[in-house]
Amino acid sequence: MTPAIRFFALVLIAAFSIAPLTAADVAAPVDPPPSFFIHAGALGVFPGPNAQATGGGIFPISNIAIRPNYTVGLDAGYFITPNFALALSVGVPPLAHLKATGLQGALPGYYPGSNLLGSVRYGPAIALIQYHLTQFGNIQPYAGVGVGYLLNFGNISDGILTNFSEDQNFAFVLQGGIDVMLSPNWGVYVDAKRVFLNTNAQGFASAPGLPGRIPVRSQISLDAWLASTGVTFKF
Numbered sequence: 001m002t003p004a005i006r007f008f009a010l011v012l013i014a015a016f017s018i019a020p021l022t023a024a025d026v027a028a029p030v031d032p033p034p035s036f037f038i039h040a041g042a043l044g045v046f047p048g049p050n051a052q053a054t055g056g057g058i059f060p061i062s063n064i065a066i067r068p069n070y071t072v073g074l075d076a077g078y079f080i081t082p083n084f085a086l087a088l089s090v091g092v093p094p095l096a097h098l099k100a101t102g103l104q105g106a107l108p109g110y111y112p113g114s115n116l117l118g119s120v121r122y123g124p125a126i127a128l129i130q131y132h133l134t135q136f137g138n139i140q141p142y143a144g145v146g147v148g149y150l151l152n153f154g155n156i157s158d159g160i161l162t163n164f165s166e167d168q169n170f171a172f173v174l175q176g177g178i179d180v181m182l183s184p185n186w187g188v189y190v191d192a193k194r195v196f197l198n199t200n201a202q203g204f205a206s207a208p209g210l211p212g213r214i215p216v217r218s219q220i221s222l223d224a225w226l227a228s229t230g231v232t233f234k235f
Contacts, residue, residue, distance in 0.1 A: 027140075031184055033134075034081040034234035039189050041072030041230010043091050050100075056106070064102045064117070064220055069094035073228045075191070077130065085130045087144065089193070092152045093123035098201065115214075118164030118203060119156040120207045124148045124195060124226075126173050144175035148195055150222075161216055163202030171197035179232050186233060193226040194211070 047066040071094040077087035128146030148171040150196045155165050177191035201220050204213035 011218045025167070033046075033079065034185075035037070035079055036187040037075075037077045037079070037085070037087075037179075037232060037234045039073070039075035039191065039228070039232050040228060041073060041228055042090075043071050043226060043228040045071070045094065045224055045226055047096075047222050049223040050223075064218070065098055065099045065101050066222075069096055073226075073230075077128075079132075082134060083132050084140075085132060087128045087130055087146075089124075089126040089128065089148075091123055093151070095119055095121050095156075097166075098159075098166075116159035117159060117161045117201070118168045119158040120145075120164070121153040121156075122166065123151050123153065124197075125151060126169065126193065126195075128173065128175055129130075130175070132184075138181040140175055140181060142179070146173045146175070147171065148173045148197070150197055150199060157230055161220075162213070164203035165201070166201040166203040166220075167200045169197060170200040171195050179234075180234075181234070185235055186231070191226075191228045195222075195224045195226060197222040 004093050046068045049064045072093045073089065073091040075087055075089045077085040079085045097119045100115045100117050126146055126148035128144040130141040130142050130144035133139055134140055150166075150168050150171060152166055152168050155163075173193045173196070175191065177189060177190045179187050181187035198219060199222050200217060202215070202217040204214050
């Protein structure tokens with residue numbers, strides 16, 4: 001047998017030996033990690049407001065109560081690595097009703113039950129950097145940190161304050177959540193965000209026996225929990 005024939009024989013033997021492994025590899029490809037994700041679902045906003053008097057008014061708000069708001073939330077993100085992602089979180093702006101507490105009897109002619117200061121339609125836009133844990137299979141926890149901005153979409157002076165307004169401002173945000181993937185692309189999620197926000201609320205109060213309008217201004221700490229759950233899609 002010539003060297004050339006021996007060479008070709010060895011090549012054929014090697015090819016037939018490698019072929020089964022190559023076919024197996026082609027039959028079971030490894031899915032690439034996702035590049036994008038979307039969260040869409042129900043969003044609850046649970047403020048823990050606290051107010052204190054600040055400059056610009058002779059009549060301070062002692063404290064403010066805001067009932068929880070419920071709306072629809074959306075998160076969209078891009079994986080810059082298989083574990084790190086950049087995300088933007090928004091929601092359909094809800095309507096918040098700000099009520100004064102400890103205000104009874106502070107104004108002449110003020111009567112119980114009329115402690116609604118005013119209403120505002122608002123919505124925070126939040127930018128986050130997240131770390132996703134992928135070593136647990138379909139259970140994929142994540143944590144994030146970022147900055148938010150409170151957007152004011154319109155004031156409704158329907159309370160004891162006229163020209164009621166709430167200032168827009170930045171907030172610091174912490175996040176934690178978990179994706180439960182039901183398929184490589186679809187799943188469900190649970191998410192919680194803690195928003196640390198300080199802003200100002202102001203307006204003018206008037207009541208029988210008062211000359212003109214009294215300016216009211218307070219600094220408000222609107223540290224809130226944002227809780228959401230819904231459907232996640234990764235692609």
